[in-house]
Amino acid sequence: MNELIEKRRSIRKYRNDKSVTREQIKRLLEAAMFAPSACNSRPWEFIAITKRETLDEIARIHPNAAMCATATAAIVVVAIPQDGKPEGYFPQDCGAATQNILLEAADMGLGSCWCGVYPRTERIAEIRALLHIPEPKIPFNVIALGTPDEAPSPRGFFEESKVTYIE
Numbered sequence: 001m002n003e004l005i006e007k008r009r010s011i012r013k014y015r016n017d018k019s020v021t022r023e024q025i026k027r028l029l030e031a032a033m034f035a036p037s038a039c040n041s042r043p044w045e046f047i048a049i050t051k052r053e054t055l056d057e058i059a060r061i062h063p064n065a066a067m068c069a070t071a072t073a074a075i076v077v078v079a080i081p082q083d084g085k086p087e088g089y090f091p092q093d094c095g096a097a098t099q100n101i102l103l104e105a106a107d108m109g110l111g112s113c114w115c116g117v118y119p120r121t122e123r124i125a126e127i128r129a130l131l132h133i134p135e136p137k138i139p140f141n142v143i144a145l146g147t148p149d150e151a152p153s154p155r156g157f158f159e160e161s162k163v164t165y166i167e
């Protein structure tokens with residue numbers, strides 16, 4: 001298995017003396033946009049945040065994104081439902097883009113944490129208002145980013161019982 005897949009963990013404490021650069025953010029977004037998407041629809045946009053006040057505000061309004069108070073950057077993945085309809089493949093597409101960001105961040109020595117927004121209506125409304133995201137676009141998640149100030153050990157594991165082989 002690729003060691004990045006094993007090494008990546010959700011990081012919830014970041015060093016405040018090292019910022020995430022614009023170049024690093026661009027590399028993360030390049031990785032995001034190489035993700036697969038249904039019919040190559042690429043139903044995503046990204047908001048890259050390094051402004052301290054905005055990161056602190058996200059930590060304040062999102063009950064499970066308190067780590068944004070120590071993160072030095074965050075990327076908000078914004079979903080664009082096809083034809084403005086809420087159904088469709090955009091959650092998978094945006095999830096794939098998100099996982100690419102997490103793995104690329106791990107490769108760059110950055111920590112990250114995927115903080116869910118969609119499909120919680122209250123969280124969508126708050127992040128939409130904070131970042132002025134117009135309908136029908138949907139804030140999908142907040143990805144906290146920064147230099148890790150903790151080093152949790154690998155957590156994933158393989159469960160043979162969850163696999164059915166058809167041979």
Ligand SMILES: Cc1cc2nc3c(=O)[nH]c(=O)nc-3n(C[C@H](O)[C@H](O)[C@H](O)COP(=O)(O)O)c2cc1C
Pocket residue numbers: 008009010011012064065113114115116155156
């Ligand atoms: C859809 C989704 C939503 C998540 N939302 C949050 C969140 O709001 N806050 C948080 O601290 N972690 C969140 N996580 C991270 C998970 O808690 C974490 O991935 C899981 O506990 C496994 O730990 P690991 O990422 O370190 O392997 C989320 C993960 C996913 C995939």
